[in-house]
Amino acid sequence: MTGAAAGIRFDQVTVAYGEQVVLDRLDLSVEPGEVMALLGPSGSGKTTALRAVAGFVRPASGRVHLGGRDVTGLPPHRRGIGMVVQQYALFPHLRVEENVAFGLRARKVPKAETRERVTEALTQVGMEAYARRHPRELSGGQQQRVAIARALAIRPSVLLLDEPLSALDAQLRSGMLAELARLHRELPEVSILYVTHDQVEALTLADRIAVMDRARLQDCGTPEELYRRPRTEFTASFVGNANLLPVRVGVREGTVDLAGHTLSVATGGAARGSAATLCLRPHLVGLGEGPNALRGTLADLQWRGSIHRLRVDVDGRAVLADLRELRDPPALGSPVTLHFAAEDAVLLAAAAPVAVAAPGGAGV
Structure with missing residues (x-):
């Protein structure tokens, strides 16, 4: 999706520190009202992309647009964005209501309107009863809600969230995900750029996911597209768990060879005999027996509450299976047979190395 009306648009944005390129020619748009998750490992460029939108880093080349306006040269305070960072960044000496009012006072919003907006923002995140407390009197989840309220109080058209839940425990994270999803529904015109390395957060919250690695955008699509039909090995491995098994495309149409097993899968336009x-x-x-049977030895068995995870050695290749209601699991070391439906497998091109270009240069 592109266009002048986009909430956020990266136009071939490159960021470099000396000779090191940390964001390489990012071309990406986030539409009004859309949640775009930037998903990738540490050092992939996702936080740099967010900082380029915020105005904390200046691109070596390319332009950043907000609402169709080129803001590449504007300082952060003139961009009209809200931002929530990993460690909340609340002022410890200020009460909750004063923290939330900080951005409004910096913009010289009249006192009566500031009070109204602070109450509104705290109500949105369910923290209106805590307005007179200091941050030290709040739990981690409550502090995160206050940080979000502070960002919302300025009524931004763009909200930037940088690993906002990573400091929370699993139960709080789940609750905050639900809160963020609710806020998204209640703020239909706000574009949200959400940086995370957590697959569950991205799959749960995002309308689309941009997968980043080694300073470059690797893939982009809806959570369902990237999960069900990934286009690259990296996407398949980073968006959900995946078996990535090296095969050779068969001579017979619609077949592949895996360690001597002939399997029926859609091969598309893959050349026969290719890796x-x-x-x-x-x-x-x-x-058990079924289509596309794979016979091997049970190498590991883990009970994970709702599932058993089996790792089966198939002629030296590990194949994972997540099985529900496995009442009588096989013994370690015993022979087992796995199977899968042809339509549930995706054939990917073998991974190619990704080169990162110098600023203004071409990849190799």
């Missing part, structure tokens, strides 16, 4: 990778989600693998 490829078979992507298969563990929860789509069944136990």
Whole structure:
């Protein structure tokens, strides 16, 4: 999606520190009202992209647009954005209501309107009863809500969230995800750029996910597209769990060879005899005889509450299967047979190395 009306648009944005390129020619748009998750490992460039929108880093080349306006040269305080960072960044000496009012006072909003907006923002995040407390009197989840309220109080058209839940425990994180989803529904015109390395957060919250690695955008699509039909090995491995099995495209149409097993899968336009990778989600693998049978030895068995995870050695290749209601699991070291449906597998081109260009240069 592109266009002048986009809430956020990266136009071939490159950021470099000396000779080191940390964001390489990012071309990406976030539409009004859309939640775009930037998902990737540490050092992938996702936080740099967010900082370029905020105005904390200046691109070596390319332009940043907000609402169709070129803001590349504008300082952060003139961009009209709200931002929530990992460690909340609340002022410890100020009460909750004063923290939330900080951005409004910096913009010289009249006192009566400031009070109204602070109350509104705290109500949005369910923290109106805590207005007179100091940050030290709040839990981590409550502090995060205050940080979000402070960002919302200025009524931004763009909200930037940088790993906002990473400091919370699992239960609080789940609750805050639900709160963020609710806020998204209540703020339909606000574009949200959400930086995370957590797959669950991205899959739960985002309308689209931009997958980043080694300073470059690797893939972009809806959570369902990237999960069900990933286009690269990196996307398959980073958006959900995946078996990535090296195969060779068969001579017979619609078949591949995996360690001597002939499997029926859609091969598309893959050249016969070429190397490829078979992507298969563990929860789509069944136990016992069936189509596309894989026979091997049970190498590991883990009980994970709702599932058992089996790791089966198939002629030296590990295949994972996530099975529900496995009442009588096989013994370690015993022979087992796995199977999967042809339509549940995706054939990927073998991974190619990604080169990062110098500013203004071309990749190799």
